[in-house]
Amino acid sequence: MQALPIRRITVVGLGYIGLPTAAMLATKGYDVVGYDVNPSVVQRLQARQVSALEPDLGTLVSQALGSGHLKISTKPAAADAFILCVPTPLQHRGRKADLSYVRAATKAILPFLSKGNLLVLESTVPPGTTRDLLAPMVERAGFDPREDVDLAHCPETVLPGNIVKELVGNDRLVGGLTTEAAQRASQIYASFVKAKIKLTDATTAELVKVAQNTFRDVNIALANEMALLCREWGVDSRAAIELMNTHPRVHVHNPGPGVGGHCIPLDPWFLVQDRASGRLVRTARAVNDGMPKILASWLKRLLRGVREPKVAVLGITYKANVDDIRESPALVFIAEVRKRIPKVNVLVHDPHVTKERYDVVDLEAAVEGAHCVVITTDHREFRTLDPSSLGPRMRNRALLDTRGITDRARWEEAGFRVEAL
């Protein structure tokens, strides 16, 4: 197949990956159509409304729209290349990938596909998806997926909260269904990636992506177990982990209330679904998913003897300094607390979350008359909380710090009973 030059790109899905990718490509001179099925996403973008919590994203999107190279639309458009950036959640039943959005996105662009086009899947998927799902769909539409069209998987690796920087600075893996497809896809990414671009086959790229997130999940599970073991041995786990990590080949992650977001708690399942192996991976999932239960039992102990306790939960997002509450361990923790502690009243404060997204209150309202403060997210604002100003407003001075961000001695001096992970 003759590799035609790529000038026009259609990006399908304008979420936290599709939008910055579309904007980035537009600033590099490609004519980009960003297509999303959700009219409210499109309306918001056309009005140039972008999450202010993602550094530099607003500026990038404004530049792209201002240049005239980025158009936002509720309809797909013909192009030289298509990039699919749609979500891949877990199925409601069973721990397997739900590929319905990938199927729908592919179906939506098939009428616009023509010979010589490039189709790149960026969504995180189980190994084999490009070969066994995308290629047959393209074939059924009348194209030879190895001859007429180039198919590739190019996983994203950007960290929410640092997306724009990492889009440019992270190494990029491009897996092709054919060598030519990988090479062709890599040219698009070379327009903005300043780090290395590595080429491989599509299935290897798919596996590597989910394995990277699995590495982190297993490591966090180890940190969580370490924290529980340290507690049993009477050792401060955070101090111990810091010391463990002074070894040049040891990097134990941070213990916490569990693992949230829409990547790390899901991707290990994509790796082991339908496979016989993967015992450690499944165990790590169970360890991390078990943390909210353990912490709820700690809270119950702290509140022993208190009738109708009021609890101030600080932080509902899945990690620090983002506004995303998807799969947040804080949500599971609160559900556990409500299940285990009769007549408990839980109030949530999160400076990064609006009332439209979750029922949050301000710090004063959460803490007023409370019997315990629980830190569930390590937002920067919570690192500087002053126990001597919170204490007098509370009915009972107790702190459960699931992120280990407070100075225990300082809180104890202010009269708090402290439990920390």
Ligand code: SAJ
């Ligand atoms: N967490 C801990 N302890 C740690 C680190 C994280 O408990 O030491 C928790 C966080 O609080 C959070 C969860 O894990 O609840 C996940 O947070 P994260 O910052 O590790 O990851 P994500 O989900 O925001 O982004 C990950 C990243 N993957 C890796 O670092 C290997 C990112 O680079 C990927 O692009 C992203 O998943 C993705 O889209 O797959």
